[in-house]
Amino acid sequence: xxxxxxxxxxxxxxxxxxxxxxxxxxxxxxxxxxxxxxxxxxxxxxxxxxxxxxxxxxxxxxxxxxxxxxxxxxxxxxxxxxxxxxxxxxxxxxxxxxxxxxxxxxxxxxxxxxxxxxxxxxxxxxxxxxxxxxxxxxxxxxxxxxxxxxxxxxxxxxxxxxxxxxxxxxxxxxxxxxxxxxxxxxxxxxxxxxxxxxxxxxxxxxxxxxxxxxxxxxxxxxxxxxxxxxxxxxxxxxxxxxxxxxxxxxxxxxxxxxxxxxxxxxxxxxxxxxxxxxxxxxxxxxxxxxxxxxxxxxxxxxxxxxxxxxxxxxxxxxxxxxxxxxxxxxxxxxxxxxxxxxxxxxxxxxxxxxxxxxxxxxxxxxxxxxxxxxxxxxxxxxxxxxxxxxxxxxxxxxxxxxxx
Amino acid sequence: xxxxxxxxxxxxxxxxxxxxxxxxxxxxxxxxxxxxxxxxxxxxxxxxxxxxxxxxxxxxxxxxxxxxxxxxxxxxxxxxxxxxxxxxxxxxxxxxxxxxxxxxxxxxxxxxxxxxxxxxxxxxxxxxxxxxxxxxxxxxxxxxxxxxxxxxxxxxxxxxxxxxxxxxxxxxxxxxxxxxxxxxxxxxxxxxxxxxxxxxxxxxxxxxxxxxxxxxxxxxxxxxxxxxxxxxxxxxxxxxxxxxxxxxxxxxxxxxxxxxxxxxxxxxxxxxxxxxxxxxxxxxxxxxxxxxxxxxxxxxxxxxxxx
Numbered sequence: 001x002x003x004x005x006x007x008x009x010x011x012x013x014x015x016x017x018x019x020x021x022x023x024x025x026x027x028x029x030x031x032x033x034x035x036x037x038x039x040x041x042x043x044x045x046x047x048x049x050x051x052x053x054x055x056x057x058x059x060x061x062x063x064x065x066x067x068x069x070x071x072x073x074x075x076x077x078x079x080x081x082x083x084x085x086x087x088x089x090x091x092x093x094x095x096x097x098x099x100x101x102x103x104x105x106x107x108x109x110x111x112x113x114x115x116x117x118x119x120x121x122x123x124x125x126x127x128x129x130x131x132x133x134x135x136x137x138x139x140x141x142x143x144x145x146x147x148x149x150x151x152x153x154x155x156x157x158x159x160x161x162x163x164x165x166x167x168x169x170x171x172x173x174x175x176x177x178x179x180x181x182x183x184x185x186x187x188x189x190x191x192x193x194x195x196x197x198x199x200x201x202x203x204x205x206x207x208x209x210x211x212x213x214x215x216x217x218x219x220x221x222x223x224x225x226x227x228x229x230x231x232x233x234x235x236x237x238x239x240x241x242x243x244x245x246x247x248x249x250x251x252x253x254x255x256x257x258x259x260x261x262x263x264x265x266x267x268x269x270x271x272x273x274x275x276x277x278x279x280x281x282x283x284x285x286x287x288x289x290x291x292x293x294x295x296x297x298x299x300x301x302x303x304x305x306x307x308x309x310x311x312x313x314x315x316x317x318x319x320x321x322x323x324x325x326x327x328x329x330x331x332x333x334x335x336x337x338x339x340x341x342x343x344x345x346x347x348x349x350x351x352x353x354x355x356x357x358x359x360x361x362x363x364x365x366x367x368x369x370x371x372x373x374x375x376x377x378x379x380x381x382x383x384x385x386x387x388x389x390x391x392x393x394x395x396x397x398x399x400x401x402x403x404x
Numbered sequence: 405x406x407x408x409x410x411x412x413x414x415x416x417x418x419x420x421x422x423x424x425x426x427x428x429x430x431x432x433x434x435x436x437x438x439x440x441x442x443x444x445x446x447x448x449x450x451x452x453x454x455x456x457x458x459x460x461x462x463x464x465x466x467x468x469x470x471x472x473x474x475x476x477x478x479x480x481x482x483x484x485x486x487x488x489x490x491x492x493x494x495x496x497x498x499x500x501x502x503x504x505x506x507x508x509x510x511x512x513x514x515x516x517x518x519x520x521x522x523x524x525x526x527x528x529x530x531x532x533x534x535x536x537x538x539x540x541x542x543x544x545x546x547x548x549x550x551x552x553x554x555x556x557x558x559x560x561x562x563x564x565x566x567x568x569x570x571x572x573x574x575x576x577x578x579x580x581x582x583x584x585x586x587x588x589x590x591x592x593x594x595x596x597x598x599x600x601x602x603x604x605x606x607x608x609x610x611x612x613x614x615x616x617x618x619x620x621x622x623x624x625x626x627x628x629x630x631x632x633x634x635x636x637x638x639x640x641x642x643x644x645x646x647x648x649x650x651x652x653x654x655x656x657x658x659x660x661x662x663x664x665x666x667x668x669x670x671x672x673x674x675x676x677x678x679x680x681x682x683x684x685x686x687x688x689x690x691x692x693x694x695x696x697x698x699x700x701x702x703x704x705x706x707x708x709x710x711x
Contacts (some may be wrong), residue, residue: 018651075523075526075527076524183622186624193520212694
């Protein structure tokens with residue numbers, strides 16, 4: 001009898017909107033994380049009202065999935081007003097945990113909303129097991145590790161702690177220790193730790209010596225400007241290491257990302273984790289999983305700190321080394337199997353003669369060339385140029401694949 | 405009672421600072437502490453502690469690095485060494501180091517110092533409940549917020565009144581990675597090289613950047629100088645004033661520290677005037693390194709201007 005891993009890690013997917021929450025769960029997320037209307041770091045994401053949260057929790061719990069709420073600002077005076085009520089409301093709605101960084105908010109959550117699970121945010125840069133143990137004693141159930149922690153370090157932590165560990169495995173990253181950066185405050189008067197980060201690290205800077213004010217030594221200036229821009233993380237090729245290290249939750253970045261991104265990361269990582277855990281000794285990384293992730297990639301990808309300190313290849317310098325070759329063109333609203341006609345809501349311009357690929361939960365894919373197209377009044381058209389435009393076209397049924 | 409905290413770059417400078425009447429020397433080694441003018445190994449540290457105590461002054465040791473497993477295993481031994489020296493205080497910013505300190509009941513007082521993240525009284529008071537004796541307040545807290553923060557503090561808060569403000573720490577060697585990419589200038593990325601970056605279309609800006617064993621550090625374009633605002637600190641009872649000499653070496657740093665000691669004495673003798681403030685500040689400007697500028701940082705900023 002071959003080995004089977006029953007204690008599978010959770011696949012934790014970002015959900016910037018109620019729609020994305022459903023998509024993430026439909027595509028295989030064990031848990032999603034969302035933002036409330038206050039105390040979170042993504043003030044520009046479409047955050048959830050309490051009513052939205054309640055609907056989301058109901059949907060998630062029906063599907064055995066969990067919902068976490070990020071409340072990971074670092075508060076200034078006055079910012080914690082009402083936080084006790086906020087955390088109690090999360091608890092009463094049935095939110096499964098709050099993700100918090102500021103000790104002031106941690107204390108409020110623990111003392112004023114007993115029963116609400118609290119996770120330490122990656123913003124706290126937890127990087128050693130004594131830190132994990134400190135926060136566990138404070139009543140936290142889980143620690144999201146700093147993104148500077150490697151696989152070998154996680155293995156060592158497991159010998160010294162039994163608190164749950166969550167680790168980022170995919171998506172955009174801070175170049176610095178999260179939380180320990182106020183470039184945005186100083187350069188753009190936007191507080192990085194209160195949802196205002198202007199991503200100044202990704203700017204192009206001049207680098208120089210300056211023995212006297214105004215006397216910049218330009219000798220260092222190269223064709224390529226100095227920057228502090230990390231490529232994105234992608235751990236799809238290392239799922240076995242993460243599972244064997246006992247990471248409880250595999251976290252994917254991106255509450256600002258699209259439905260296409262959310263559905264794809266949930267789909268791919270669900271498949272990889274299930275595949276490994278079902279038969280770890282005969283596991284094979286499928287090239288199509290990697291290909292899928294490249295379709296949604298906005299930057300090159302690397303493994304961050306998991307296997308050592310990142311070098312220049314882990315930063316964005318020079319020309320893009322690989323570009324995504326796919327554009328998300330729309331969402332399937334309906335499929336008429338008898339007529340073999342699909343109804344699609346447009347998200348990017350496409351038209352007759354374009355090759356399109358359909359994908360769905362459980363990693364189903366199918367490609368075809370668009371041969372015809374009608375607008376919502378039944379008029380034949382060549383292109384679908386308008387955002388959110390509803391169109392139909394012929395999509396021959398695939399007998400071997402239940403794509404729709 | 406105003407307390408002047410200064411950062412020696414050598415044993416000789418520590419002696420000069422003590423002779424001048426500094427109340428507290430802040431130093432350490434870079435294996436455990438962040439962004440120090442000099443890394444004092446144990447023998448040198450022992451010497452400075454003895455000098456300070458003989459002069460009736462205090463020593464604060466930096467244990468405020470972000471620790472990974474490889475270093476946290478050495479922290480308890482270091483804490484016990486510091487306790488054996490009867491070091492008066494340490495700074496700590498990693499909850500793991502606090503865990504070791506409390507679990508092992510090491511007899512050391514600590515100030516909470518997690519760099520840019522220490523921004524509210526409620527957060528500082530959380531650490532006070534975990535036996536912190538004080539905290540280092542982040543530079544990003546404007547005066548209008550300090551007016552609410554200071555009265556709510558259960559332990560004293562330290563303010564940077566002079567010196568460079570750290571605004572970024574990365575675990576990555578960002579300068580070396582860049583040099584490796586452009587394949588040039590690879591000789592040095594340390595603090596002594598004196599590298600700066602300027603923001604796009606703002607050539608007048610000059611953010612210091614360097615690498616050490618704790619990663620890459622970036623500092624605000626201008627250093628802090630709160631000489632013109634000291635009356636406001638005194639009014640709020642924020643009486644622990646640190647002068648960071650990391651980018652202001654040598655005798656000029658000692659002389660600048662002397663200006664703040666004059667300020668302290670004037671406050672304690674009720675002789676502080678705006679004319680004296682202007683005079684001391686003019687002297688300070690004349691002593692600045694040729695490649696540094698100062699301003700009051702976030703102190704005067706309207707909190708509502710920060711998004």
